[in-house]
Structures are given as C-alpha cells and as structure tokens.
Amino acid sequence: MKHIIKNKVIAAARKAMDAGMLVSGHVPEMEIEAPKHDSQGDLSTNFAMVSAAIQKMAPRKIAEAVIAHMEPEDWIDKIEVAGPGFINFFLRPSAWHPVVDQVLAADDRYGASDFGKKERVQVEFVSANPTGPLHVGHGRGAAVGDAVGNILRFAGFSVSKEYYINDSGRQIRTLGTSVWFRLRELAGHPVDFPEDCYKGDYIKDLAREVLDREGPDFISRDEDEAIDVCARYAAGRILEQIRYDLADFGVTFDQWFSEQSLYDSGRVQRSIAVLKKEGRVYEKDGALWFRTQDFGDEKDRVVVRSNGLTTYFASDIAYHQEKYERGFDRVIDVWGADHHGYINRLAAAVMAFGKQRDRFQVILVQLVNLLRGGKPVQMSTRAGEFVTLKDIVDEVGKDAARFMFLSRSYDSGLDFDLEVAKQKSSDNPVYYVQYVHARISGILAKAKAQSPEMDVDFNRGQYLSKLVAQEEIQLIKTLAGFPEQVEKSAAACHPHVIFTYLMTLAAAFHAYYNRHKVITEDTELTLARVSLVLAVKKVIRNGLFLLGVSAPERM
C-alpha cells in the first residue's frame, strides 16, 4: 500500500510540474507512514516538506499542487493537506482488503524479503567457556543471538549461527585443577581447596565421574597428567550439557568452533606471523604487542606474553581472520556488556587484515537483573551459587523465558522476574500473544465443525469486501505493517522490534475479538472473517517463530 501511494505522489508531482505548478521534477527521499491519529488519515507523506527547499515553495502550496494532480481512485476517500504540509490519505476499506489475501498466499513467508540480498552474515553468540553451566546472562545472549539470526535470515541474509568454544588456555586448566582437588577429597585425601578454583557442586559430580571411570589408582597418577585428564573430561561433559541446555532453550547452531583447533592447525601462529610481516607488532618488556592504537584503540595490546604464552586476544585475532576467510561479508559477535572494552582491539585486528570497520559488528547485551516477586535473587559466581539457564527454563518454560529476554532492547538492562514469567495472566506478555494464536485456532476448529464444507485451511480471502468494521480495518492495517517491521528489525539487529509488533497485533486482535463474532449467521461475512483471523494467526506464528517462541493451538 505504501509504495502504491508513493508512486501516486510521484506521478502527481510530475503532472504538477508539467502543468507549471512545480518548478523542479526532482523527487527527494520521502516517507509514507501511518499517522498517529485517526483524524490524520490512514497514510501520510512528508513529500511537500522535504521538497520545500528544492521547489523553493511553501510546503502547503506544494502539497496542494500535488493533490490537484492526483488521479482519483475508488479506494481513496479523500486527500487533505494538514499541519506543516503533510499530505494525508483517507482510504476506504477496499484499499486494505488485498492485504489479507497477500498474507494467506505468502503464508509462512509473509514478512520475508530479499532485503539482505543474500549477504553472508555470521552471528556468533553465547560462546561461554565450558567451565560451568550457562547462567541467566548467557540466556539473554542466546535468545538475542538466535533471534537476530532468525530475523536476518527471514530478511534475506544468508546466515550462519556459530558457537565459539573456549576450550584452550588457563580456564580449562583451572577447571581440571578444580575437579582434581574435589576428586582427591572424594578419595579421602583432605585438601585445601584453592581460592581461584570453581566451587559449584557440579565440580564434585564431575570428580565422582572421573574417579568412577579411571578407577582408584587414578589418585596416584602424576598430578600434571591427572589434571589434564580431569580438564579434558570435564570440559567435554560441560560442553555436552551446554548443548543440551541450549537445545532445551530452542537454540541450535550451524557451527561449533573450537579455539583449540586454531592452535592445533597453526592458525594462531600464522596470524601472528602476518602481523609481524606487516609491521603491526613490536616487542617490549619481553612481550609482543599489537599496534591496535593505529586503528583507534586506546592502547596497544599484548598478543604474546613474556612467558611465551599467547593471550586470549591472539586466538581471537586468528579466529576472526578465519571467519572472513570462510567468506562471510559481515561478522556479528554477541557479547555481554562487560566485554565492551574488548571491541576496539578486535575491530583493530579486523582492520589490520584489510577489512572495512563496518564488516565487524558487536551486539552488546546489557545485564539481566534476576528477581523473584520484585526482590533481587542473590547470586555469587565465585561461591558457585547462581541461577542457571536450565533452572529458569525448568521453572518458567522456554517460551516465557525467551519472550521475556527479547521484550526489551538489549541496550537496556533487563529486570527478569521469575514470578511474572510464571504467571498465566496478562502480566505475562508471552501468554497475551500466544493466546491470540490459541483463540483463533479455537475459532477455526469451531467453524470447521459447523461447516465441514468450508475448508478454512485453503481459504483464500473470500468476500473480503464484507470487512468494514473499524476494528477489522485496524487489524488489517497492522498485518500490512509486518514486513516493514521485519526489515526494520533486521536493519538494526533489534529483535525487540518484533516483540513490540506482536504486542500491538495481539492487542488489535483481542480488541476485535471482544467486539465482533467471527462465526455469524451471515455465511459470506463469516467466510470473510475466517480469512481475516486466519491471516492474523499466520502473522502471529511468523513473528513468534522469529523470536523462537512456539505458537500453541490450545492453551
């Protein structure tokens, strides 16, 4: 509808110019949008205002000239000039009816587009160290990364979702040490458990498993070797659990990428060699420094420590170089907000490898405030006391958790109240939206039962001219807005745009539902309304799908 209006405006402007009422034929970028108030019509354009400078005319004069040359249409009621020069279009219901048909025809592709032009995008998210279970913060990152991937894919990007496994380095070693100490405890050797080791109960479980597998003689193994065995076993098991928990949360990846593999393949050393060759690094105090300041970082960063070990940064450089070599046009990393200090140095690395800055993007997800009935839930990672993602999914369910995580912009901190997420009421947005889907399913089932000859699933927008109620037109207008919202959400990588849209659509439906019966005595009206609610059902489902939330037939 918007581009039809836009074309009409352009055509009218040309005619106005031919008639000598406008001086320039130049058509600037204009907006066609739905005004906030009904008194301002159904659609509105700022064409006259943005043309004022070019035409050297008052906006309202331009608007009047354009309207005067507009071809009349039977679906346009009237066109007005308003405010500083807006051109407002008041449409008849027939203008909106084709939308229902479009939704039904496109079905699960309604809202999809080629906006991304198949650009290859990698979205890397979660990427938690396999040293312990995923916690709440990881949950938000997982929900965001997964939804961003879904949305970009739907908007025509070629998307790959990836998990980077930090299975190398000191933390894994610490994990091994933690298990080893607990294992010795189990075997009856009193130990002084180190302060910097992982303290959660899961470490004890892992120690028990290692002991069972390796047998009692394991205790007398060389400590260095034993820690290594513990580390490898524990990391493997924890990663397995992470995969499982993510799958339960509805998150799957196209690729799991091991940090260790970058070392094994010599990739890290090669990247460092390239930096050396290109003079990007220098030695100071026995360490090797990367001149990240040349690319806008606040200070240079160490890639090889004076003890000869590489830093985490070194493998990250190699990893990101490898991403581009795999052919991705754009790389998006989803990180917790506490890692923001890391962006500039990695961006420097990307630029050092000759990539444009905008091909690397970091989505910083702000922290989650976990509450229970309004009161903060106390957590201490050091003491190993924290609420895991699994705990949350077990308590409130996957759908409620995901919807809650995606309800706000990730730029803002998020209050996640377990009590609210569990409530089956209007306090809980997920049910508000899912309820629409379930309600419509109920209606369609009843319609089918009453008139078996009416095949609602193959309904193709019949008797749509019967749809004239204000709530019906409002509902169709909202349906018409979905593709644009998907595009907006994709362009900004903001999943909450879809959340907000779904809430709006749900509200429009509930308002309609409470005012009008779908199944009436009038067969034609009933068929028209069945088409309409079927279209609503499909759009709700498509939107929920993008957020990774299910659309239930019954509640």
Next chain:
RNA sequence: GCGCCUGUAGCUCAGCUGGAUAGAGCAACGGACUUCUAAUCCGUAGGCCGCAGGUUCGAAUCCUGCCAGGCGCGCCA
C-alpha cells in the same frame, strides 16, 4: 580520570536514520462473562521526555556541556 550503555507516566519500558496532539503494559479507580477460551476487553486518571545550551521551518530524537545510574579500563579470560 577515560570509554561504552542508560535516564521518557508511581513502576517496567517502546518511540531515537528529525515531523503533527509523546505511547504500551503493570499498579490505581470504574465498567463488560447466557458469547468462537475473561490468560480477554472498554473507560478514567497519570508527563519541565535528567538539566542547560546549540543546529533546524520543526528536537524525546541530531550536536556540545553538565548531572545521575550500570558496566568496563590486566603480559586474565
């Protein structure tokens, strides 16, 4: 001190690539179930858009400064 994020109704937040009279949910108050699911709806009330300048025909939106909160500033990951 420096950097990133945030500041909008009592609370939680949308709106931020500039547009008309700033929106939603919760909480408060008053209504609607003989109905295709009341997990819903309708109404009322609630605002120096943190403060001060600037740019603009027009600023919650862009720029600058300040104030407040969160996070970060390692040869850790």
